[in-house]
Amino acid sequence: MQTGPKDLAQVRLDNALALFDEFVRLTARHADAATLRGLERRFAERVQIQPSYWSQIKGRSRQIGERLARQFEHLCHKPGGWLDQPHGSASQAASRGTVQDADANSPQDDDERFIVGLVLSYYRRHPQRARTRLLDLLGEVLTAPPASAPARAGPAAASRAHSADEAHELWLRSQTGVAPLKRRD
Numbered sequence: 001m002q003t004g005p006k007d008l009a010q011v012r013l014d015n016a017l018a019l020f021d022e023f024v025r026l027t028a029r030h031a032d033a034a035t036l037r038g039l040e041r042r043f044a045e046r047v048q049i050q051p052s053y054w055s056q057i058k059g060r061s062r063q064i065g066e067r068l069a070r071q072f073e074h075l076c077h078k079p080g081g082w083l084d085q086p087h088g089s090a091s092q093a094a095s096r097g098t099v100q101d102a103d104a105n106s107p108q109d110d111d112e113r114f115i116v117g118l119v120l121s122y123y124r125r126h127p128q129r130a131r132t133r134l135l136d137l138l139g140e141v142l143t144a145p146p147a148s149a150p151a152r153a154g155p156a157a158a159s160r161a162h163s164a165d166e167a168h169e170l171w172l173r174s175q176t177g178v179a180p181l182k183r184r185d
Contacts, residue, residue: 008084012064015083016057019047019076047075139168 023043044054048071056062064072069083107113123130 009063011086012069012083013057013060015085015087016064016072018087019072019078022076047072139172 020043023046024039027039027042040054041051044051047054049068053062057064064083070080072078073080073082107116119130119134123134
């Protein structure tokens with residue numbers, strides 16, 4: 001089955017985003033604010049392109065050509081032609097009736113797509129402010145509970161609130177040694 005130029009461009013974009021997701025998962029297993037801030041730039045460095053070019057690819061103002069597709073594959077240790085083949089996108093999984101095979105990080109319904117759209121709009125208008133605010137909002141989720149904390153069972157709401165306070169305190173302490181991003185001029 002032959003795919004047209006628009007289909008191939010979409011498949012390459014989907015696969016490039018999958019490579020970025022894989023890079024994020026491998027890099028940010030124990031994410032802190034400093035780790036999360038530089039992932040876009042570090043991924044662009046890994047595939048040997050400028051961060052602004054990667055941003056244009058993600059924003060769909062640039063497409064991944066033949067040479068760049070092979071470069072991505074080589075530098076991400078994928079076989080030749082990998083970027084040109086669909087690899088279980090959410091739309092394919094839904095069409096096969098296997099939603100569990102879909103990427104867990106992609107929006108699953110209209111509400112999730114709406115929220116993701118809002119966050120992207122905010123980020124595109126105010127990237128620096130959005131990074132800071134989103135990292136603050138997600139701080140409790142991104143920090144692991146202290147290893148010394150025993151697992152608590154039962155409906156102890158007070159102990160959960162206490163552990164949430166501990167997690168928030170840990171998040172605030174982790175931010176103290178992080179230098180702010182340099183502004184682009």
